[in-house]
Amino acid sequence: MQLSLDRRDLSLYVRKQFENLFPDGADLADLPKFVELALGRIEYCFSRVRLKGFFADGRARFSHWHSDQYAIFLYYLANSAFRERPGHPIADKAYALNKALHALDAFYEVELPDVFAVQHPVGTVLGRGRYSDYFICYHNCTVGANLDNDYPSFGRGVVMYGGSRVIGKTSVGDNSFVSTGAIIIDGGALEADSILHGIYPNAGRSRTARNVVRDIFGV
Known part of the structure; x- marks a missing residue:
């Protein structure tokens, strides 16, 4: 190296x-x-x-x-x-x-994955979720708990764009993009190959043909 x-x-x-x-x-x-x-x-x-x-x-x-x-x-x-x-x-x-x-608030007890990246992460808080490889986040993102102390989980290859929040009992599927400004709270199990957008309680998802590992990480 x-x-x-x-x-x-x-x-x-x-x-x-x-x-x-x-x-x-x-x-x-x-x-x-x-x-x-x-x-x-x-x-x-x-x-x-x-x-x-x-x-x-x-x-x-x-x-x-x-x-x-x-x-x-x-x-x-x-x-x-x-x-x-x-x-x-x-x-x-x-x-x-x-x-x-x-x-950047990434507490040492939080287990971030073996392969991840941040890009200008000013104002980002990465709470005690479950993270998988090829996770990347940008500025002003939040991963946090709901009032029952449930945290999100993330599949392999997830992008959180600036200003996005994933909160509570939410399972983001592999190869997914959380759009700029999206707020997902207690979203349940979200399918792989998704674009997550909108603001709770009117958040939604669309399909994507893009590939996080290839298009974002360049692998």
């Missing part, structure tokens, strides 16, 4: 960001290990993403200057720290740093 900073320098870079924003003296000795875990997940993910800047010349590319890539890295860093040592302060710091830098 091509990196804009080598692993040691990337760990030092993240450490300085933590110490600048959270000067509490918390133990960061495990940071290089968690950065290594996050980079392993980045390489697996970006190797399967053909968005501009993510993959070239037969290998994944990661740049700490590419804000969408760095947002994904910080999620993987927080989630990896949580998986390895629940309660570790690095998980909280990486999660909070992601919100501060990118206005």
Whole structure:
């Protein structure tokens, strides 16, 4: 994988960001290990993403200057720290740093898939739904619970365009597009190969011949 900073320098870079924003003296000795875990997940993910800047010349590319890539890295860093040592302060710091830098709320306990992407995700909140590979979201999207604490699930290859919301007991089928501004609440089981549009309670669906994995991810 091509990196804009080598692993040691990337760990030092993240450490300085933590110490600048959270000067509490918390133990960061495990940071290089968690950065290594996050980079392993980045390489697996970006190797399967053909968005501009993510993959070239037969290998994944990661740049700490590419804000969408760095947002994904910080999620993987927080989630990896949580998986390895629940309660570790690095998980909280990486999660909070992601919100501060990118206005992306992807909590470290949320299990985002092994292959996903974000595109200018300012104002996006990804709650405790069930996600599958080839998920992508844009700005100001929300995945959240209804009043009964039911969360959505997403099949393989789902796009959430800007301003869309998927809430509650909703199962979005494989290869589906959630249109800009759509609000889907307790939508039930929605068929694969769909375009979801409209606003609850008048939301609807149409068929699509497009393919998320091919047309959006370029695979």
